[in-house]
Amino acid sequence: MERKPNLSKDLILKTSAQLFSEKSFSQVSMREIAKVLNVKAASLYNHIQSKDEILEAVIFDLVNIFMTTIEETSGKTIPTAKKLEEIINTYISIAVERPDSFATLNNDWKYLKGDTRNKFIASRILYEKKLEAIIIDGIKSGNIKEVNPKIMIYQMLSPLRNIHLWNKKNHMTTEELKSQLPQLILNGILK
Amino acid sequence: MERKPNLSKDLILKTSAQLFSEKSFSQVSMREIAKVLNVKAASLYNHIQSKDEILEAVIFDLVNIFMTTIEETSGKTIPTAKKLEEIINTYISIAVERPDSFATLNNDWKYLKGDTRNKFIASRILYEKKLEAIIIDGIKSGNIKEVNPKIMIYQMLSPLRNIHLWNKKNHMTTEELKSQLPQLILNGILK
DNA sequence: GTCTATAGCGTGATAGAC
């Protein structure tokens, strides 16, 4: 409910992400996005090409952050536990600071179409491969339990991809989460 | 792609759950469900009242199982670890044996409307309350780490609610999962 | 109990005035 629009692509993306996260991409209409911004739906098309483009922009904005940070973490020469903690903290930061985009990424990526969808899936596979490499490395150096790495990835990522759902009910600060969640997740993983 | 229909409510529910799990409730049309069953969309309405009714039936079929089993487990006089293992195994059984309904329950409950939606949310809250009671009991009797029970529930349920996603890639039998997942989940929880 | 035909509605997107 803005006063006067001053419409921009960025504002449209922000508003859309918020609405997507409350319902779902498919349940939010262009008319609805426009209404929140105090404009008519047609006006949105001066700043964006299509509804699909909004979804793509919201999602890949975060995808790029995740891919960049895991690349950085992988390249560091620090203990495995520290690497995993960095990864967990990235999820926490993004889930707390940008909950709407984070929810859209995790809930609505399935509404991506064609090449964009394939690109997303490829990114996700690559991300999990990078994480697997870190875990395998940790097993070799004796810092991580000898459990199937794929199961471990699943055990790690399932809670992380749902922080936003859970944090909606139990509002915690980034600091509180960072001081508790990593230990909780890693306690079952580290020796 | 059935041969000749022999249409029934049960068959419609089964087929719908499969399609919902592949895409999403909102992305599956009545025409599409009908096509798989080799009938016209209008024919479906001789067996069901509405598309919403299909979703409700698919979801509450499983909700009732989950509510019944946690009630049973709560009433038993067995160690906390055994109770949690039972709960975990219920998820595994359902996720493996009825993956389509399980996926629909976890992904598409948000498309439930009105009272039905409220009833679902109330069930989920009640389920988590029952689980919390078991955990608090375990903390008191010294069998469970002294961590915030709400965080523990989240750590337990996040992976369990996503078994279907993960098991689609790494096909495991019910037995394999039951011999590995509970320990993995509980190792981080049990002393 | 399945069919054809269609009502009634909401959607994403566009054309063209201002």
Added chain:
DNA sequence: GTCTATCACGCTATAGAC
């Protein structure tokens, strides 16, 4: 750059013939 008006389409659901 926002507006009004509207197009073209797909959807759920119903009416009525067979």
